[in-house]
Amino acid sequence: MTSKILIIMGSSRSDGNTRKIVDVIMAKTNAELIDLNAYKISYFDYEHRNKSDDFVEIATKMMEYEHIIFATPIYWYAMSAQLKTFFDRMSDLLTIRKSLGRQFREGKTMYAVACSSDEVEYDGFWMPFQKTAEYLGMEYGGDLHGWIVENEIPEEGLQNINTFCDNIITTNEK
Numbered sequence: 001m002t003s004k005i006l007i008i009m010g011s012s013r014s015d016g017n018t019r020k021i022v023d024v025i026m027a028k029t030n031a032e033l034i035d036l037n038a039y040k041i042s043y044f045d046y047e048h049r050n051k052s053d054d055f056v057e058i059a060t061k062m063m064e065y066e067h068i069i070f071a072t073p074i075y076w077y078a079m080s081a082q083l084k085t086f087f088d089r090m091s092d093l094l095t096i097r098k099s100l101g102r103q104f105r106e107g108k109t110m111y112a113v114a115c116s117s118d119e120v121e122y123d124g125f126w127m128p129f130q131k132t133a134e135y136l137g138m139e140y141g142g143d144l145h146g147w148i149v150e151n152e153i154p155e156e157g158l159q160n161i162n163t164f165c166d167n168i169i170t171t172n173e174k
């Protein structure tokens with residue numbers, strides 16, 4: 001199966017807990033990974049003085065995929081600062097990168113994955129993902145909350161990952 005699935009991960013550690021979940025998803029779906037730690041993405045700038053940083057490289061790469069999964073640890077009840085900075089930069093797609101931005105409307109589906117240290121889910125956590133997908137004209141394909149206990153993904157968490165991946169694979173094959 002050719003990978004049409006891209007994971008964009010924003011965590012403070014490239015080999016941490018979020019990565020454990022991402023690795024399982026990659027193994028099951030043949031997804032490819034962009035780790036935001038390997039790129040220089042600066043804060044949104046109204047003057048676009050940062051237009052030659054790595055944002056456009058990633059945004060261009062995203063166009064090669066139909067399914068885009070954003071993966072983040074939960075830091076203070078919200079997505080990581082790394083991923084939020086990337087989301088802020090997606091505003092460039094509506095201004096100086098409009099032709100790229102329009103391509104998001106061409107049959108792309110967004111998913112979100114969050115990793116925390118326990119099972120508790122926060123009300124409204126997924127809203128920025130759902131609303132961003134809507135705003136960019138993408139489908140919202142669903143989300144997965146994972147958690148890590150003593151450095152391992154618990155059995156229930158693994159089952160949730162399986163269900164999440166099955167949904168993406170089924171959609172990908174349509």
Ligand SMILES: Cc1cc2nc3c(=O)[nH]c(=O)nc-3n(C[C@H](O)[C@H](O)[C@H](O)COP(=O)(O)O)c2cc1C
Nearest residue numbers: 011012016017018073074075076077115116117118
């Ligand atoms: C700055 C910071 C804030 C956190 N805030 C939360 C939180 O609000 N809720 C929660 O359940 N876990 C919280 N955690 C725990 C992380 O979500 C958890 O350890 C996660 O698995 C870390 O993933 P990582 O290794 O990819 O960073 C926080 C951890 C850090 C470092």
